[in-house]
Amino acid sequence: MSFDLELAKRIRAALQSFPLEVQENFNEKKMFGGIAYLYKGKMTVGIIKKDLMVRVLGSKMKDVLQMNHVRPMDFTKRPMKEFIYVSQAGIETEEQLQHWVELGLEHAKSKLK
Template sequence: MAYDEGLADLLRDALTETGGITEKKMFGGLCFMMDGNMLCGVHKGGGMFRVGKDNIAQALAVEGAQPMAFTGRVMSGFVDVSDEALVDDQRREVLMGLAKSFVGALPAK
């Protein structure tokens, strides 16, 4: 398995009261989709959150978050996070809130 199932469980638990959540295996990791739009996920060595361009500065201020450069190219509106950031309740909550705010405003797919 390319990702830590314990980290996936942390995200699952954080999303239990959020409607429209589905899981999809992608890029060797696991993505959580909200109404068909990518919200967050886990991969080998950490995870990611889709926070949107307007929230990127706030997200990058969270310790353990950095611009997401999945293929060596920065993906606008996404942050990559360390394992430590994912297991820290406060940091995960801030990033999840930013991601839900952004993705929740998108039209469902």
């Protein structure tokens, strides 16, 4: 398993910006040959090699896929529903990374209702 360890550190730091009751419900799990960050057992974001993987609400997918540095997650050679990859150019700043983490958290929370 290989994934960007520096990006993992940045994601952990981004999670620290959430209230403690949110932070306490995150855990890391090895998935897809990389690592994923789960909120109450629901995947939010992850890292596969050097790409950020993000779960996105279906209602937002069309707009998100129009953004720079974003492409459908095609881990199985077909686009996966409500999954995207963001290349390193799309997560250069902490603000950019935080945006993607928040989108992933939004998706996870929607699955808990």
